[in-house]
Amino acid sequence: MIDELTLMADADRRAADYIASVDRRRVFPDQAALDALSKFSEELPDEGRPAEEGLALLDEVGSPATVTSNGPRYFGFVVGASLPAAAAADRLLGAWDQGATLFATSPVSATVEEVAAKWVLDILDLPRDSAVGFGTSATACGITCLAAARRSLLKKHGWDLDEDGLIGGPPIKVVVSAKIHIVVLKALRILGFGKKDILLAPIDDFGRVDPDRLPQIDDRTIVCLQAGEVNTGEFDPFTQIIPIAKAAGAWVHVDGAFGLWARASEKHRYLTGGIELADSWTTDGHKWLNTPYDSAMAICRDPDALAEAMNSDAVYASGSKKAQKNLTLEFSRKARGVLIWAALRSLGRKGVAELVERHLSQAKRLATELEAAGFTILNRVVLNQVLVRADDDETTAWIRAEVEKSGEAWFGASTWDGKAAFRLSVSSWRTTDDDITRLIALLSRLREEAKARSR
Template sequence: MNSPSDERHLLAEADRRALAYVDGIATRPVFPPSSAIEALQAFDEPLPATGYPCEQVLQRLDDIGSPATVASNGPRYFGFVIGATLPAAAAAERLVLAWDQCASSFDNSPVADTLERIAGRWALELLGLPQESAVGFGTSATACTLACLSAARRSLLARQGWDFDGDGLAGAPAVRVVVSASCHITVKKALRILGFGTNHLIVAPTDAEGRVDPAQLPALDASTILCLQAGEVNTGEFDPFAELIPRAKAAGSWVHVDGAFGLWARASSSASLAAGVELADSWTTDGHKWLNTPYDGAMAICRDADALASAMNSDAAYASASKDAQKNLSLEFSRRARGVPIWAALASLGREGLRRMIDTHIRQARHLGARLQQAGYQVLNRVVLNQVLVRADTDAQTQAIRQAAQESGQVWFGPTVWQGRPAFRLSVSSWRTSDADIEALIELLVELKEQTPA
């Protein structure tokens, strides 16, 4: 058994190593070299019989593991919408770990319950969503989409007199689901897990920018869930909520919006991009994307607070709580206080700080798109948000440039497919990314295009 002094020494050593990692994040290869990846084989050993000393465990983790990390916490990672963790959020995460709270209810953690309620209220205010909405802090946008769509189906069935909790789905009235043709895979995953069946999803055609086309919207009724999105994953575009949602509401449908990263535009000077999104019934968004918080901090938001609380309720005789306790708003019963880093990020940024951060990323993305177009690249989207969708002269050149950029270690971004052909997607979302980092990316891509045959 380790003594309290041993524990303090170990935690101090972990902090020292963590700070050293962060201090070097700007100069670390954005994707690890092959030698660092090969060195990971040292971890592949039989389970120790007696265990290593704690300091040795930490040393091995850092010496072998740290060189093999992707520097997504740095300034030149453009692969996905993954924001580097803000200092206040990172510090809060460390303190929350020391608290070691089971943040399921007020009885288990008064401080977690209080801070998560405030974080939820602030998020609703910043996103311009109905203040009466319930906010459940879940592990991911996928998990939060599961929660929201569960509440949606249960509510639609209840309106038809069906007791979903007691009778399940056997013999239940059919619930239809309409999704965008560019629907994100996590929404499809949630629907598949919930048993809707991908072959039974009704697809709404989209326009050239990946937005649902109102003229081709499938028929809706009171047994329909309509899934829209704020921030198409390739183009960053928004479905025309102000036109689509009133039509869905008039038909009695439930509207869910996947806003994993794009919903944060509502807190920026470009809020009009998502005009009308507040009319929906439920929304999901993720902190680790554009809010720049640690992973494991997404939000399930539901206008009808009772609908989410009833669908997710997990009260027991030995562990009852208020209907808006986090264990009754999310999938998890035992859970960490994942909303506290979100509270810390919002408290440190404030309304104006968050607006400036998102505005900066949108400005940088637009500048990036314009410069690449001048250099002869095809920029395939309008660059309304933080996504820049790019193609070179040929498919082969596009793929070769992307691979060379990845291998350079200077930046990292990944491949995608747009309208049946290869492309690559540049996402700008880190608080660490400066204008100089954007210029370095442009310089590298211009150089690679000149060097790579079409």
């Protein structure tokens, strides 16, 4: 059997080679790489195979079939490349193999995650005594916040959810944007909210909730707002809506998977004005903060509300309300907050602000030059999202597919007002102005080719 340290050294070498190649790799794999994936279709072996053989298979067959989301020309899903500091911390976490459930299971994890929580509240300028749970995604963190919201509202009406369950309890309704992200609807569905419990708030021309057309809100209502609409990057008007909701006794939750990080920039934090008045917030690390995947935050103004909703104390594993197992869905968990700590420590306050400001500048340049090249820009580009349409649905879809085939870049398809579009998300710390130039040139060339094909 191969020595463990030799195997790990081989893994480190292969990983380093991959990272060194991201600038020149295809962003989307070619057909040959996709076809080679059939080599993984093996029967489960009766006798174990050598670990070094499996590692080689993953690298030599798997690496060519990756989407290079860790590179500079990936513009999909508002996902950033992993910062070196966060990626390195993630590797050390793997070596530690700590269950970050309690201080007793990992003193270092509990300590660093507590510091990371303070830093998150500081840089996002949210109430400093809020609870911060480090979860896998904005979906999972949204479930925790919405569960805390429902439980809190029921408690105010004298209903003991732990004792009596949901059946027969006071009905809770949820007001969401007509452009709400699907993961919020998923979270609500998992929590047992049906379509009749969810009221769609009308939006304005930019995709923001219209304060003048809000559904009726009362003290049995959860209001879900957005910091960064997934297509346009727009922000709901928090300063107008949140006071209305709070006056009615409602709970306000903000889905800020990527847009919440605009608060880190003095230049752009006006976009999030009033957001600090909400009751809970979610945001991802693996989007604009550029941490590895499985890194997100549930933030709750009332620490007791979140800790009571997520409590998982047992006779053999009891912790304080600050214990991460009492703030998140997971009992057995990785210390995801360490990745947030590593990213924030390496960037500092100024580095996060610079990242936000650079990406907004690059997004605005994309919009300006693509519009000059004949594309239609469907949004105002207030953040790092550029929603683009070519002459018609067919041309728009063809251009996106050709970009994918080229391996030069990748971004996803979308629709806006029933018409085909594609969404360019500028989120990676690796993306330079030269990468933006290359993307503009590629899209401009493909639009001219599309015009020639249609003649």
